[in-house]
Amino acid sequence: MEKKPDLKTSSPEKLSGFEWWRRSLAYRTGLGCDDKEKLQFEHDYQAKYFPENCTQCESFRDWALTYSPSVIFMMGHIRKLGGNLSLANISCGKCDDLKGGGFHPDMGILLCSNWLQSQTQVEDVLTHELVHAYDYLKFKLDMKDLNHHACTEIRASMLSGECRIMREIWKTGLANFGGKFQQCIKRRAVLSVSANENCPSPDKAAEVVDKVWNSCFNDTRPFERVFR
Known part of the structure; x- marks a missing residue:
């Protein structure tokens, strides 16, 4: 009988912010994530506490990507420069730091659901991070x-x-x-x-x-x- 991997719930610090973002993206894309790591992520996912406003953040994000003039405008210019931002790599998650979001060239955009409380905030922060993405592509930031x-x-x-x-x-x-x-x-x-x-x-x-x-x-x- 095949022995199951020994899975231990990671500490909350390792499951938040940048590390959680990195692991969740690797899990979704399959890049740099072996079978044991996928199982570990699924185990930690069940153990991790997500605030209810994560779902709200995703709803605000989806609205902005569909209807916000500034977000749609920036997404269009990023595509013209060869960028590939989409729902797959614009994600909501809990952040430890007092900030609204972040951009990483390899991982996309993170919106901090525990700090963003309104549609306007999400729209502004998403536009802010899209400017960083544009600058990275346009000016070799x-x-x-x-x-x-x-x-x-x-x-x-x-x-x-x-x-x-x-x-x-x-x-x-x-x-x-x-x-x-x-x-x-x-x-x-x-x-x-x-x-x-x-x-x-x-x-x-x-x-x-x-x-x-x-x-x-x-x-x-x-x-x-x-x-x-």
Whole structure:
């Protein structure tokens, strides 16, 4: 009689964020995943707690891919550049970090279901990550290069709608009305670059964002203009 593999439930830390994303993608595609690993994934899948809002995130994602003008626009331009993003590699999952999502060239886009609570949030975050995907294909983006990282974060926050004027007014009030859009973009870009393992400090992140600001803020490709 064939002995069944010894399967042990992985610790919660190993089943969340990037590692869970990597394993689930390998399981679905069959790439880099042997039979024992598939069985282990199925076992862990049953043991892992998924918040109910994962299903909600997937519903919001599906709506955005079908009806959102910004998402449809970016998906079209990514296809023109040879990208292959689809439902197969735009997934929802639990994230440990306080962030909305992530892009990986080999794995696609992850939407953090435990942080995204509305259709608008999912639409903005998905557009943000699609800008990263576009930049990777169009400009040979290298996230280890802090200049590259800062530039794509500036563009992603600017083009995604995350920093709409009315949203910033709701958050911070009417003071400095004209500068809120740029302040929001810079704030988000500095936070993202600060998290880069190659960035020594938040001060360095702010310095790099300032260095590339003019050229990257004024680059709205593939959009013709930005609506604030």
